[in-house]
Amino acid sequence: MGLNLMSAACPDLEFYSLRPFFNPTGQCSIPFFIYIYISSLYSVGRLKLRSKDPFVYPKIDANYLSNEKDVAALTEGIKICRKIARAQVRF
Helix, strand or coil: CCCCCCCCCCCCEEEEEECCEECCCCCEEECCEEEEEECCCCCCCEEECCCCCCCCCCEEECCCCCCHHHHHHHHHHHHHHHHHHHCCCCC
8 A cells, every 4th residue: 555654754643552441440441542643634624714703613624534645544543453452462
């Protein structure tokens, strides 16, 4: 596919992980969490003012994942997360 997942200038994807979440009874409710962040987006959204009144909310069209490059990068990131989740861990 030729995705540049880690260039010297700027990585396309960043991964963050969080430690387990424990519920009030002390049981682990979520063993781990991986968050994918696309750091170099190609999709472009729009912001339009509805009024000159600063208290009127603007119209926001985030246009998430409208560019195929963003979709491809996120898809690759999900594949990497699945690979991490399937990894055997030794303590």
